[in-house]
Amino acid sequence: MVLNDRKIKILEAIINDYIETAEPIGSRTIAKKYDLGISSATIRNEMSDLEDMGFIIQPHASAGRIPSDKGYRLYVDRLMRRRELTEEEARFLRRVIASNINQIDYMMQETARAIALLTNYATIVSEPTVKKTRIRHIQFVPVDERSFAMVLVTDSKVVKNHIIYMDNTPDEETLQKLSKLVNDNLRDYSFEDIDAEAVSRLAASAGENKDAVMAVLHAVVNVIQAEDDVQIYTSGVKNILSFPEFSDVGKAKAMFQALEEKDMLITLLGKNHSEKIQVVIGAENNLALLEDCSVIKANYNVGGQNFGSIGVIGPKRMDYSQAVSVLSGILKHINAVIKALSGG
Amino acid sequence: MVLNDRKIKILEAIINDYIETAEPIGSRTIAKKYDLGISSATIRNEMSDLEDMGFIIQPHASAGRIPSDKGYRLYVDRLMRRRELTEEEARFLRRVIASNINQIDYMMQETARAIALLTNYATIVSEPTVKKTRIRHIQFVPVDERSFAMVLVTDSKVVKNHIIYMDNTPDEETLQKLSKLVNDNLRDYSFEDIDAEAVSRLAASAGENKDAVMAVLHAVVNVIQAEDDVQIYTSGVKNILSFPEFSDVGKAKAMFQALEEKDMLITLLGKNHSEKIQVVIGAENNLALLEDCSVIKANYNVGGQNFGSIGVIGPKRMDYSQAVSVLSGILKHINAVIKALSGG
DNA sequence: GTTAGCACTCAATAAAAGTGAGTGCTAACA
C-alpha cells in the first residue's frame, strides 16, 4: 500500500484536527470540515488504509481516529510547517534575554519561564554546573569566624557563590592574598583539573601561607565534588492542568511528581551534542511514566564541551509547530548572546 | 443558649471527623463512632442548637453537618491539642537546618520544602531582602569589561551577589581598592542609609578614585533600589492536588495561579511583629480567591527590625494541630540558629 | 475507483428508579 498524496492530506487533517480539539475525528467530519473534494465514504476507505499502515488508531470500535506515534512522527518529519515567530513574540523573547544578559544561569531560568508562557507547555532547563567550566575569576570573601564565601566567575560569566565552612577560617587579609594566589595560578583551569597534585603544587609556591592554602583548597575541592553534575529547573508545570489529557487529578498529580524527579528529567533531556531541535514523541522517550507526552528539546552552548538543554514537554497532542518555532527562535538569540559574551 | 460540655464534645467530634474524612457527618454516625453515651436523637437536638449558634453548617437539607469558620475558630482557640513532634520529625527538621546553616536564605527555602513534606500542605516563605539588612562585608569581583559582581554579606550572614553593568567598569585592582574603601566606610550601614549624601561623602574621601567611586556606588544604589522588598518562595504547591476539595481540575488550577501571585502571597503572610503562631481561617484572610483555605503562619527573626514569615496553606479542613506543631517545632530551631549565627 | 445506502456498534447523555444517610417532629418514658 502506498502513502499517496490523498492519504497524506487526510492524515494531515486528522492530526491538525486532533491537535486542536483533542477529540477523535471521523470520516464524515473530515469530509464536511476540510474541503478535500471526496466523499466521506472514500475518506473512510483511506482511513482504513491509514490504520492498516499504522499511522492512526481507533480508540474503540465506534469512535473516530486519532494519530498514532508513527503518525505524529511522519507529521513532525515531513508535514509540519515551521512558522516564524510573530514580531511580538520575538520582541518578548529578546527582552527577556537582554534584561538578564549578565547572568547566564539566571537568564536560562527566565528563558524557561518565557517559553512556558509563550507555548503554554511545561519547560525544563538543564544547566551545567561548575565542574567543567573554566575559572575566570575566584574571590574569597569573609563571612564569619567559621565560614567564608567563594565567589566564582566562570569563563562563560556565570557568577556563583559557595559557602565554605572551616574550623580555622583565615582572616580577611589572608583570604585576599589567597584570592590573588589562586587567581594567578588557576585561571583557565576547570574544577575537574584541580586534583590533589594541583593543590600541592600550588601550595608549594605559596610560601608562608602554605597551610592555609592547603586547607582552603581542600575545602573548595570538597564543596565542588559534593555538587551535582547538572542543575535542573522547570517552569510552567501548572500548564498541564489545562489539557484535557490531565483533567483527571490523579494523572495530573502523577505528572507533577514525575516532573520533580531530577533523574527522570535528566534522562528526558538526554545527553547529546546535536545542534538541531529534537522531537521525542510518546513512548520514544522510553519512560513509562511519560509515554503519553512528547518532548521538544535543544542544546544551547556554554562554550566548548559544555552545554545545557532546554526542553518543552506537553501531551503527545501538542502543537509541535509552535513549540519548535519558539524553541528555534529563542535558541538563535541565546547562542548569539552567549557567543558574544564569552567572545567579547 | 449555652455552649455546655456536651455540645463541645459533639462539636469536637464533628470537626475531627470532618478533618479526617472530608464528608459531612450526621447524628447517627456520631452516636455510633464516638462513645458519647447519648442517642442519635439527642445528638440531633444538640446539633440543631450548634447550627443555630453558628458553629456548624448543613450543606443541604438532607446532609450531615460540617464545621463553619466560627466552629474552626473555636476549635483552634480552645479545643485543639498541640502535639509534640515525633523524634523522627524533629530529627529530620534539625538535619535540614543544620545542613544549610551557613546561608539563611537557602536554609529558609529548604525549610519550606521540609515543612511541605511533613505536613503535606503548601508552604510559603517570605524573605526580607537586603534593603534593610546591615552590611557586614562587600566585595566587588570583576566579571568582564562591562560588568562586575557585588558580593554582599549581611549581618545575618546571608550571602548574595548582584551583577552590576557599567560602561566603564574599573579594572581588577581598582575594584579591589573600592572594595576596601567601601568596607571600611559602610560597614554596618543598611542599604537604605546609602543615599546621595552618603555617596558623595564617601567619594570625597576617595582621593584619586573619586569618579570610579561615584560611578560604582551609583550603580550599586540603582541595583538595590530596583529590587523588590521581599522575596517569596513556595514549596509543595502540588500537594493541593491530594485534597478532595481540589479534585476539580479547574479549582486546582485557580489555586495554582493564586499561589503564583506574589502580591497575594505577601498579603496572605501579612505583616506584623507577633512572635506567636497565627491561624487564619477561611474568609478571615479577606482574599476571595482563598476563602476556602486556612493559613498557619509565623514570623522568624532575621535580626532586629527584619523578619521573614513562614506560612502553611491548606483547605479549611486542614490538620491544624499537626501544622501548628510542625511550625512551632521548626521555629524554635530556626530562631535559635539565627540568633547563634548573628550573635557568634 | 468512487459513492450512496444501510445495518451495526458503542460511548455518551438523559431519564427513571432505587438507595441510604440524613433531618425534624412527636409522643412516650424516666
Place this chain on the structure above:
DNA sequence: TGTTAGCACTCACTTTTATTGAGTGCTAAC
C-alpha cells in the same frame, strides 16, 4: 424536664434503562 424511640420526609448519589448520534464496514450501483 431532659432523653429517646419512632416515623415520615428530603435529597444527593448510585444504578438501571433508554435514547441518541457519531462513527464504522460492507455491498451494490454508478
